[in-house]
């Protein structure tokens with residue numbers, strides 16, 4: 001009779017083989033032990049392999065960050081200095097973050113044109129097609145604006161930039177934009193709009209002299225506010241999206257740096273900015289692309305079948321608001337991380353003051369493109385959108401001389417003209 005042990009010990013995995021000769025148990029036991037130790041060795045080998053792969057990856061990562069960084073060196077510093085060179089009396093030298101972005105490109109061009117020194121920084125991330133960002137970079141380079149490829153989370157890079165140039169102003173436009181994408185990639189909003197902002201403010205507060213900071217907040221901070229038009233004094237404690245929440249956090253964070261370190265801060269609440277060289281993720285841009293390609297567009301509709309509306313604001317008006325903010329920003333009072341007295345803290349709405357519904361936006365595009373849209377109207381999903389926005393701009397008008405002059409009809413015409421030419425359409429046949 002085979003012993004119980006003999007019956008329970010398989011000679012090969014998955015199979016019972018009963019050996020009635022003398023040292024069956026020993027042999028079986030030995031085989032089993034051998035296969036267990038082989039397994040153990042294999043497991044050890046796999047763990048070692050995984051560990052070395054991970055450390056190799058982190059070496060590559062840090063290598064990318066620190067050894068193959070696209071910044072640094074004498075030539076690089078010269079380019080930064082040249083780009084920051086001021087060419088008008090009492091001109092500014094401005095560090096523009098997100099310089100290859102939509103608003104960043106236009107503001108940089110405007111500042112350079114009037115003789116200010118401009119250095120850009122942009123991480124060229126892939127939130128939308130980086131080739132558009134590269135094209136904007138070429139445009140800027142052609143006008144003498146140097147863009148450093150880097151992230152505002154890179155404290156060493158920022159410290160280096162402030163070491164090379166005594167920036168008078170920082171125009172902080174680098175951000176993770178987009179209201180609905182926050183549900184897909186929440187961490188990217190924390191990374192850019194919270195962590196990146198703090199890293200930048202740390203660099204600004206430590207700089208000597210401290211620059212004045214003007215930065216992009218958003219109309220989305222008004223969230224569920226129903227009082228219209230939106231005034232700066234209205235509630236902003238009910239954000240409807242994580243994007244809005246990070247912008248609201250930015251307003252609180254910048255206030256802290258103003259309070260503790262004497263940084264001069266101006267926050268600008270932009271209202272749905274549009275125009276040439278715009279962002280492909282925004283509705284007016286993606287609608288244009290789809291209409292031209294004969295693809296359907298999705299139009300969200302609010303509660304009780306009410307159309308959504310936005311206070312769409314043309315880029316040139318926004319640029320005037322940004323430049324006006326830089327011109328009127330009081331000085332920071334601190335230096336090297338120490339406050340010497342109170343500094344200005346301001347928040348302004350930069351809108352157009354005349355909301356337009358999304359279906360009307362589509363009709364205007366159809367007219368300019370001479371193509372009918374395939375409209376697919378759906379109820380607004382719970383994705384962070386708000387039903388309408390409408391700016392009260394009396395503060396900006398009073399203090400910045402801000403006065404928007406471009407209506408949606410005119411602004412979209414300019415956008416369509418740019419879009420067709422940028423994408424190589426035959427303009428003569430397509431635009432009014």
Ligand SMILES: O=C(O)[C@H]1O[C@H](OP(=O)(O)OP(=O)(O)OC[C@H]2O[C@@H](n3ccc(=O)[nH]c3=O)[C@H](O)[C@@H]2O)[C@H](O)[C@@H](O)[C@@H]1O
Nearest residue numbers: 177178179218219220270271272282283298299300308385
């Ligand atoms: O001003 C702001 O605060 C914000 O403006 C825009 O956000 P949003 O107004 O949502 O702009 P779009 O994404 O272009 O949407 C405009 C309107 O079109 C609607 N929409 C969007 C996409 C779509 O497929 N269908 C559609 O009907 C949206 O619901 C919204 O009412 C920007 O994307 C934000 O980065 C910015 O901060």
